[in-house]
Amino acid sequence: MLDLPFFLDTLSTLIGGVPLTLQLTVLSVSSGAMLAFALALMRVSGNPLLDYPARFYIFAFRGTPVLVQIYIVYYGLSQFPVLRQSMLWPFLREAYWCAVIALALNTAAYSAELIRGGLNSVAVGQIEAARALGMSRPLAFRRIILPQAFRQMLPAYSNEIILMVKSTALASTITLLEVTGLAAKLISQSYRPVEVFIGAGAIYLTINFLIARLCAALQTALSPEKRAAPAPAQSPETEAPRHG
Amino acid sequence: MQYFQLMGFGPDGWGRDMLAAAGMTIGVSIVGFVAGVLFGCCGAAAKLSRFGSLRWTAEVYTTVFRGVPDLLVIYLFYFGSSSLITSVASMFGAQGFVGAPAFLTGALAIGVVSGAYQTQVFIGAVEALPRGEIEAARAYGMSSFLLFRRVVLPQAIRFAIPGVANVWQLVLKESALISVVGLIELMRQAQIGAGSTRQPFSFFLTAAALYLLITFVSGIGFQALEKRAMRGVRRPA
Numbered sequence: 293m294l295d296l297p298f299f300l301d302t303l304s305t306l307i308g309g310v311p312l313t314l315q316l317t318v319l320s321v322s323s324g325a326m327l328a329f330a331l332a333l334m335r336v337s338g339n340p341l342l343d344y345p346a347r348f349y350i351f352a353f354r355g356t357p358v359l360v361q362i363y364i365v366y367y368g369l370s371q372f373p374v375l376r377q378s379m380l381w382p383f384l385r386e387a388y389w390c391a392v393i394a395l396a397l398n399t400a401a402y403s404a405e406l407i408r409g410g411l412n413s414v415a416v417g418q419i420e421a422a423r424a425l426g427m428s429r430p431l432a433f434r435r436i437i438l439p440q441a442f443r444q445m446l447p448a449y450s451n452e453i454i455l456m457v458k459s460t461a462l463a464s465t466i467t468l469l470e471v472t473g474l475a476a477k478l479i480s481q482s483y484r485p486v487e488v489f490i491g492a493g494a495i496y497l498t499i500n501f502l503i504a505r506l507c508a509a510l511q512t513a514l515s516p517e518k519r520a521a522p523a524p525a526q527s528p529e530t531e532a533p534r535h536g
Numbered sequence: 537m538q539y540f541q542l543m544g545f546g547p548d549g550w551g552r553d554m555l556a557a558a559g560m561t562i563g564v565s566i567v568g569f570v571a572g573v574l575f576g577c578c579g580a581a582a583k584l585s586r587f588g589s590l591r592w593t594a595e596v597y598t599t600v601f602r603g604v605p606d607l608l609v610i611y612l613f614y615f616g617s618s619s620l621i622t623s624v625a626s627m628f629g630a631q632g633f634v635g636a637p638a639f640l641t642g643a644l645a646i647g648v649v650s651g652a653y654q655t656q657v658f659i660g661a662v663e664a665l666p667r668g669e670i671e672a673a674r675a676y677g678m679s680s681f682l683l684f685r686r687v688v689l690p691q692a693i694r695f696a697i698p699g700v701a702n703v704w705q706l707v708l709k710e711s712a713l714i715s716v717v718g719l720i721e722l723m724r725q726a727q728i729g730a731g732s733t734r735q736p737f738s739f740f741l742t743a744a745a746l747y748l749l750i751t752f753v754s755g756i757g758f759q760a761l762e763k764r765a766m767r768g769v770r771r772p773a
Contacts, residue, residue: 351748351752352744352748355705355747355748355751355752356709356744356747356748356751357708357709357710357711357712357713357723357747358709359712359713359715359723360712360723360726360740360743360744360747361744363723363726363727363736363740364737364740364741364744367730367736367737367740368730368736368737368740368741369737370736370737371734371735371736371737371738372737454603458603458604458605458606459605460605461605461606461607461608462605462607462713464607465607465716472605472607472608472611475608475611476611479611479615480615483615483619483622483633484619485611485612485615485616485619486612486616489608489609489611489612489616492604492608493600493603493604493608496603496604496605496608497599497600497603497604500603501603
């Protein structure tokens, strides 16, 4: 049933789209993380002038489809002559940068809440202790809150990265030929959706599996206290009865 | 001012079309969501079953459809069923490519994807039940079916509401992807309007606002539902 030569041919074509998929993911996740950090700080600032704009941003980007966001950036912005004549236009004209911008803006909204959850998870007593030891607020934030918040949010954040890998597929709707774009092209050329789907699906599952493993390994490396303690050395002295 | 004329309900306003398309978005989302609930029930039942082969199949199902882009699944279903229909049609002497109905294939694709998420939600809800209750029901001599109907189901539904609400929001947003196979829902309608008026920003922003309205209102609805379902539950102070 599965035509093996055709399948292998398809797979090698699809693998050609992996670098673009990874590029889009890395660029949008890393720039989105920076924006998310700023948004999370706005959320926990306690200042309504910062908190409410961040809330609205998160609400708007989480409540609308990524596709709409991509189209607004790619097609929508061309409606404004001011933008078309600005220095930003060489970027905004490119589907590549539009996809990166839209995906980054989108992931920032989801990640901001994850970061906020991480920041809030640090026990108040630890912060009080740091302050009592004479640490300034920024120092306590950097040394006490941030490392623990990062560790706390990492499992949820690895899910977000995987969601972003999946979201890069939408870049194919604005002409980019990453894995899904190539898959769509192959399907419309060959009318053999099953083979193409299996090939593309296998690629995405592999990428997502590797990301999940990488994040899990990082999590273990960052939580020394949760690792199993090394087995105590079995020496005859300790085995010997105390009151020999 | 210009914007309100464009999106208004006058002779050359697009308001009516956009609202109708929003209705289509809600319609296809509801069908996809209901299909997802059914797939989710089957998936959860398979994952909790005694048979290894069923558990394994369900595991593959949830891993694949949660790990692969939704767009790819929509392509699979649309082109897959189209080529199936085409080959059946050519057996009866029809010529050329026959497209599958976009509404059905789109809703089915969304149903299969959301069913994978729904499976996890249902599993979590069943596992949230205190073990003692099930043991107590068994001790009273309830059969498995009665136990499921009287003890597990009523409580699992309650625990599942927040997760189910998340999946609904996901389905609503995913429904935008069905526009790629030509169903005239909100996203496709916005593209049509953007193309014929050369005002893409106005149209896509309007579509975004309508999506936001739908997700916001349904979010409130689910919150009310959760509150009602939880009215008899004592919360730890």
